[in-house]
Amino acid sequence: MADAEAVIRPATPRDQEAVADIYAHYVLHTVATFETTVPGVADWERRLDDLTGRGLPFVVAELSGQVAGFAYAAPWRAKPAYCHTVEDTIYLAPSATGRGLGNALLHEVIAGAARAGVCQMIAVIADTGSDASAALHRRCGFTEAGRLTAVGRKHGRWIDTLLLQRDLTAAEPE
Incomplete structure (x- = not known):
C-alpha cells in the first residue's frame, strides 16, 4: 500500500527538473x-x-509536496504494427523506496495506458542483482516473456535484461 501522504498525479512541465534529478542518480x-x-x-x-x-x-508521485518518483508508458517500438504495445518506466528517488510508491505509480500507468487503447505492456528490467522491480511487475500481473543475455555494458559489467509482459485487455489482478 502506498504511503498515506502520497499523491499520484499527471506530470507537468514544472515537475521535470525533479524527474531529471531522480533519473540522473540512476x-x-x-x-x-x-x-x-x-x-x-x-x-x-x-x-x-x-x-x-x-x-x-506520464505520472509523478508526490510526498509532502515534493516529487518522489515518476512513471510513464512509451511506445515499445516505432514500427506501425507495434502501435498497441508500450513499455513502462518507473523510477523513485532513492529516499522514497519501500513505501509502495512503485506499486501506485505502476497501477496508474497501467490504467492510463489501457484507457489510451494500449493492449500490451512490456517491462524491460536490467538485471541489477535485485528482484524488486521484477517482483513489483509480477504483483501487477506481468509474466516473464524472456531474458536477453549480456545485451548491455555499463560500469564495467555486462548486464542481462528480463522481459515481462502484461495483457492490458485482461482483468486487473487483485
Whole structure:
C-alpha cells in the first residue's frame, strides 16, 4: 500500500527538473538504466509533451509536496504494427523506496495506458542483482516473456535484461 501522504498525479512541465534529478542518480550510479548520459530538463519536457500528445500516461508521485518518483508508458517500438504495445518506466528517488510508491505509480500507468487503447505492456528490467522491480511487475500481473543475455555494458559489467509482459485487455489482478 502506498504511503498515506502520497499523491499520484499527471506530470507537468514544472515537475521535470525533479524527474531529471531522480533519473540522473540512476544514470550515474546504477545499471538500472542503460543510459550513460544524463538527459536534461528540456529532454524530459519533450518526452512529457510527446507522451501526453499520444494520450499516454506520464505520472509523478508526490510526498509532502515534493516529487518522489515518476512513471510513464512509451511506445515499445516505432514500427506501425507495434502501435498497441508500450513499455513502462518507473523510477523513485532513492529516499522514497519501500513505501509502495512503485506499486501506485505502476497501477496508474497501467490504467492510463489501457484507457489510451494500449493492449500490451512490456517491462524491460536490467538485471541489477535485485528482484524488486521484477517482483513489483509480477504483483501487477506481468509474466516473464524472456531474458536477453549480456545485451548491455555499463560500469564495467555486462548486464542481462528480463522481459515481462502484461495483457492490458485482461482483468486487473487483485
